[in-house]
Amino acid sequence: MRTKKKTNSDQLHGALDMLVLKVLADGALHGYAIALRLERLSKEALAVEEGSLYPALYRMESRGWLSSEWALTDTGRRARFYKLTRAGRGQLAAETESWQRLSAAVASVLGS
Amino acid sequence: MAGEIREELEFHVRMRAEDYERAGAPAPVAIEQAKRRFGNVALWQDHGYDVRGGGFMETIVQDLKYAVRLLVRQPGFSLVAILTLAIGIGLTTAITSVIDAALLHPLPYARPEELVQLTMAVPRPDRTAPSRYGISALDVQTIRATPNAPVDVAQWDTSDPMIADGAEPQRLRGNEIDGHYLGLFGVVPLRGRGIQDADTRPDAPRVVVIGYGLWQSRFGARDDAIGQQMRLDNESYEIVGVLPRGYYRTTALWLPLKVSPAMFTRRGAGTVTYARLRTGVTIDQASRELTSLLAGVQDDREPRVPGTYAYVETLLARETRGYWTTGNILLGSAGLILLIACVNVAGLLLARGATRLHEVAIRASIGAGRWRLTRQLLTESLVLAAAGAALGLLLAWWTLDSLVANIPLPVSTNAPATLNARVLGFSVALTLVTGLLFGLVPALRLSRVRVSGALARGSRRTGGALSRRGGNWLIGVEVALALVLVTGAALMIKSFDRMTSVDLGFQPESFTTLQASPADFNPAVFGEYYNGLVNTIREWPDVEAVGAANHIPLMGSFSYGRITLDSGQTTNVTIRKVLPGYFEALGLSPVSGRFPTPADATSGRRVAVINQRAAKQLFPIGGSTGRVITLGKEAVEVIGVVADLRNLGGNDLTMPSSMRETLEVFAPYQPAATERPEPMVVVVRPRTNAAGLTERLTEAARNAGARAIVERVRTGADWLDATVVTPRRRTVLLSLLGGLGLLLTLIGVFGMTAYAVARRTQEIGVRMAFGASASHVVRQMVREAARPLALGIAVGLAGAWAATRIISTFLFETTPTDPSAFAAAASVLAFAALVAVWIPARRAARVDPVTSLRTE
Numbered sequence: 001m002r003t004k005k006k007t008n009s010d011q012l013h014g015a016l017d018m019l020v021l022k023v024l025a026d027g028a029l030h031g032y033a034i035a036l037r038l039e040r041l042s043k044e045a046l047a048v049e050e051g052s053l054y055p056a057l058y059r060m061e062s063r064g065w066l067s068s069e070w071a072l073t074d075t076g077r078r079a080r081f082y083k084l085t086r087a088g089r090g091q092l093a094a095e096t097e098s099w100q101r102l103s104a105a106v107a108s109v110l111g112s
Numbered sequence: 113m114a115g116e117i118r119e120e121l122e123f124h125v126r127m128r129a130e131d132y133e134r135a136g137a138p139a140p141v142a143i144e145q146a147k148r149r150f151g152n153v154a155l156w157q158d159h160g161y162d163v164r165g166g167g168f169m170e171t172i173v174q175d176l177k178y179a180v181r182l183l184v185r186q187p188g189f190s191l192v193a194i195l196t197l198a199i200g201i202g203l204t205t206a207i208t209s210v211i212d213a214a215l216l217h218p219l220p221y222a223r224p225e226e227l228v229q230l231t232m233a234v235p236r237p238d239r240t241a242p243s244r245y246g247i248s249a250l251d252v253q254t255i256r257a258t259p260n261a262p263v264d265v266a267q268w269d270t271s272d273p274m275i276a277d278g279a280e281p282q283r284l285r286g287n288e289i290d291g292h293y294l295g296l297f298g299v300v301p302l303r304g305r306g307i308q309d310a311d312t313r314p315d316a317p318r319v320v321v322i323g324y325g326l327w328q329s330r331f332g333a334r335d336d337a338i339g340q341q342m343r344l345d346n347e348s349y350e351i352v353g354v355l356p357r358g359y360y361r362t363t364a365l366w367l368p369l370k371v372s373p374a375m376f377t378r379r380g381a382g383t384v385t386y387a388r389l390r391t392g393v394t395i396d397q398a399s400r401e402l403t404s405l406l407a408g409v410q411d412d413r414e415p416r417v418p419g420t421y422a423y424v425e426t427l428l429a430r431e432t433r434g435y436w437t438t439g440n441i442l443l444g445s446a447g448l449i450l451l452i453a454c455v456n457v458a459g460l461l462l463a464r465g466a467t468r469l470h471e472v473a474i475r476a477s478i479g480a481g482r483w484r485l486t487r488q489l490l491t492e493s494l495v496l497a498a499a500g501a502a503l504g505l506l507l508a509w510w511t512l513d514s515l516v517a518n519i520p521l522p523v524s525t526n527a528p529a530t531l532n533a534r535v536l537g538f539s540v541a542l543t544l545v546t547g548l549l550f551g552l553v554p555a556l557r558l559s560r561v562r563v564s565g566a567l568a569r570g571s572r573r574t575g576g577a578l579s580r581r582g583g584n585w586l587i588g589v590e591v592a593l594a595l596v597l598v599t600g601a602a603l604m605i606k607s608f609d610r611m612t613s614v615d616l617g618f619q620p621e622s623f624t625t626l627q628a629s630p631a632d633f634n635p636a637v638f639g640e641y642y643n644g645l646v647n648t649i650r651e652w653p654d655v656e657a658v659g660a661a662n663h664i665p666l667m668g669s670f671s672y673g674r675i676t677l678d679s680g681q682t683t684n685v686t687i688r689k690v691l692p693g694y695f696e697a698l699g700l701s702p703v704s705g706r707f708p709t710p711a712d713a714t715s716g717r718r719v720a721v722i723n724q725r726a727a728k729q730l731f732p733i734g735g736s737t738g739r740v741i742t743l744g745k746e747a748v749e750v751i752g753v754v755a756d757l758r759n760l761g762g763n764d765l766t767m768p769s770s771m772r773e774t775l776e777v778f779a780p781y782q783p784a785a786t787e788r789p790e791p792m793v794v795v796v797r798p799r800t801n802a803a804g805l806t807e808r809l810t811e812a813a814r815n816a817g818a819r820a821i822v823e824r825v826r827t828g829a830d831w832l833d834a835t836v837v838t839p840r841r842r843t844v845l846l847s848l849l850g851g852l853g854l855l856l857t858l859i860g861v862f863g864m865t866a867y868a869v870a871r872r873t874q875e876i877g878v879r880m881a882f883g884a885s886a887s888h889v890v891r892q893m894v895r896e897a898a899r900p901l902a903l904g905i906a907v908g909l910a911g912a913w914a915a916t917r918i919i920s921t922f923l924f925e926t927t928p929t930d931p932s933a934f935a936a937a938a939s940v941l942a943f944a945a946l947v948a949v950w951i952p953a954r955r956a957a958r959v960d961p962v963t964s965l966r967t968e
Contacts, residue, residue, distance in 0.1 A: 031120060049149070049151030049156070051121065051151035051156030051159075054117070054120065054121060054124075054156055054159075054160045055156070055159045059163045078123075079123050080123075
């Protein structure tokens with residue numbers, strides 16, 4: 001229904017997207033669990049309002065990086081669980097690689 | 113989908129709250145903190161929804177919910193916008209409803225487009241319109257005898273009001289109809305039967321069909337009314353039927369149109385002929401066929417003028433002729449007001465849009481596309497329009513009856529104005545168009561917002577550039593639209609003032625009239641009754657003069673007659689029957705000679721008074737008093753001359769000269785035994801302190817002998833009012849519309865300026881901190897608004913100049929481009945608009961520089 005095109009707003013999401021993909025690399029999680037992991041990874045990721053996580057999840061899902069389904073938590077509550085798709089793993093790998101390339105470049109500049 | 117999102121978000125907040133609780137917070141605090149941490153759940157739900165999307169219907173529902181929430185969150189804005197739209201949409205709907213009833217669907221019968229009126233037309237070489245006369249009974253007979261004639265025909269006529277005697281005598285209005293009339297319209301009697309052919313024979317027993325209203329009021333809606341005898345004008349009529357409710361409510365009696373020999377002449381007797389075209393027959397076809405059919409009708413007494421043809425005109429065209437101008441003016445005015453309302457709301461939306469930049473930017477940043485945002489913003493406009501329309505329909509429903517009662521359009525009781533499916537459909541379409549009209553520009557502007565810029569500035573008050581200019585030209589547009597309306601109103605007011613300040617030749621405020629008549633329809637009784645009544649009132653110490661006449665000025669009625677002079681010359685005149693004291697009661701003095709006295713009546717002298725115009729024309733060399741003229745078969749002596757009066761009131765210049773410039777003869781009222789007794793109007797000139805006059809006159813009329821019907825007591829001023837009812841209605845209505853347009857414009861100008869001031873608090877604070885004085889700031893705000901105001905007034909004057917010619921036919925001694933009216937309208941509007949700018953601008957000057965800088 002929606003066509004995606006690169007907008008200038010996309011750069012804002014890059015970091016958050018990569019963190020979410022990274023968190024989900026280990027297995028399926030519901031939104032609150034993702035928020036807790038993100039918190040542990042980086043104090044800044046969800047600094048503003050936690051609610052901002054959800055539009056990001058939906059956006060990534062609509063791009064085909066994530067899939068979701070309703071399931072029960074350990075305590076028996078209904079929650080929506082997200083996991084990486086094949087495309088999501090590819091995206092994570094690509095972004096990790098470009099990060100590493102970038103940081104290597106920065107390191108070599110700073111180190112020389 | 114929306115439910116899933118909500119569930120997911122609520123799950124998150126609940127989990128967070130439980131964590132806080134485990135960490136030791138009491139439950140309410142935990143929930144409060146969890147919510148704060150999460151942000152506005154509803155907002156994030158909407159944002160999530162923007163990204164995730166859903167089915168088409170679901171998106172609409174979601175947008176609607178969001179729009180409603182937004183309206184509730186900003187009650188001030190919503191209230192002003194909804195009220196403004198309600199006035200625009202409600203007014204347009206109400207006027208549409210009246211136009212639908214009066215002009216589009218005034219005939220509540222089956223296949224109304226087949227109903228026509230038939231006349232015979234004779235081409236006139238000197239004019240485009242032919243002269244026309246009625247179809248005679250002879251023609252009708254021919255049409256009915258012809259197999260496959262193109263039409264069914266029916267004839268009718270109005271009858272003089274009749275006196276219904278009984279326990280409560282009353283005067284009733286009636287129509288005479290032939291046996292085909294009710295069937296032509298498909299009117300089925302509610303009780304009994306209608307008028308039939310057999311009833312119209314000259315020797316047929318007297319029967320009457322009564323209207324629903326009379327059946328209710330006089331017969332208690334009882335079934336046994338059928339078969340009862342009713343005394344009408346001292347004859348006995350059998351009631352044979354009752355017509356359905358609402359069918360010509362003011363007509364109480366439906367009598368058979370008795371066929372008389374006069375109706376069988378070539379020109380008939382002035383009876384009106386209606387017809388129904390046979391299915392598939394066109395107007396032209398009917399006219400052609402009837403022309404050739406009726407050319408063969410023989411009447412040796414008066415041969416047909418060559419070229420005479422059958423004139424066929426739809427009843428719809430007849431009923432609405434001359435009223436479309438009024439209808440168009442009202443629709444146009446309502447449309448202008450609706451446009452002003454739209455501009456107002458567009459201005460408000462633009463101003464509010466500036467404060468919503470932040471929110472829109474956030475939504476754009478998390479992935480809502482431009483189309484998605486535009487759609488959301490348009491949905492908001494449509495919700496606003498729908499809310500306005502709902503309230504507007506309520507307003508329309510609520511004001512419809514008083515509008516119908518005061519609108520200068522004929523709304524028949526047969527086809528009352530209602531909010532029917534057609535009107536509601538129009539209103540819904542109007543609402544959609546309105547919503548798009550005022551919503552599209554602000555929505556497109558807002559959705560084009562640059563994300564990074566708006567977010568980086570992080571301000572909720574930096575929308576100045578987005579809307580300041582827009583707001584300004586909207587002020588100009590509003591002023592221009594309102595000026596057209598106000599100018600129209602100014603012209604109407606000036607014209608009405610002219611019309612009512614015309615010198616009539618008498619002072620309507622100085623007399624009171626009494627309308628009453630005996631219930632006994634007998635000339636001798638009538639003569640005695642009025643003489644007795646006038647003589648009684650003459651004795652009252654607080655009455656200066658009293659008399660009576662069958663037609664008084666301002667009544668709008670005449671009797672035409674013919675007089676013969678000594679020389680044998682005959683002249684057409686109008687004849688009024690008067691009782692002595694009539695002229696004095698009107699406050700008139702003789703121009704020459706004298707007026708009749710009671711002594712003239714008792715002495716049996718036959719005396720008459722003529723007006724100046726008649727004196728000049730009949731006796732050009734002068735000396736009219738003492739001359740004898742023959743009135744019918746009776747010789748009367750002219751004893752005095754009275755001034756020419758404007759009998760038709762101030763409006764009389766709009767009447768044909770044949771009705772205005774009449775030669776008048778005032779003859780004594782002495783009804784002959786053979787005459788149809790005619791009711792008189794008693795004219796009383798009270799001294800200044802006549803208290804309780806109405807009650808005493810009513811009482812006197814009741815006690816003056818025979819059982820009496822007292823119709824009403826009213827002042828000369830009431831009579832004058834009645835002559836200008838339509839012009840007054842037009843004036844009042846156009847003034848109200850002008851006032852409404854002005855009010856909405858002022859609200860708009862005030863609102864847009866107030867927003868501009870609020871938005872620029874900081875800038876103003878900075879300027880004042882650098883030493884600008886308060887008055888300087890106010891001056892600058894006013895100056896900024898002055899340019900669009902001036903431009904709006906210029907455009908408005910040009911628009912008014914082009915538009916006011918549509919009301920030229922309604923104007924009395926006033927041109928549609930009357931400079932004083934234009935100047936008055938422009939000054940009122942300019943002054944009011946400047947005040948509407950100045951009040952909020954003054955607030956800007958009260959800004960405290962320190963506070964304003966802190967608001968960021």
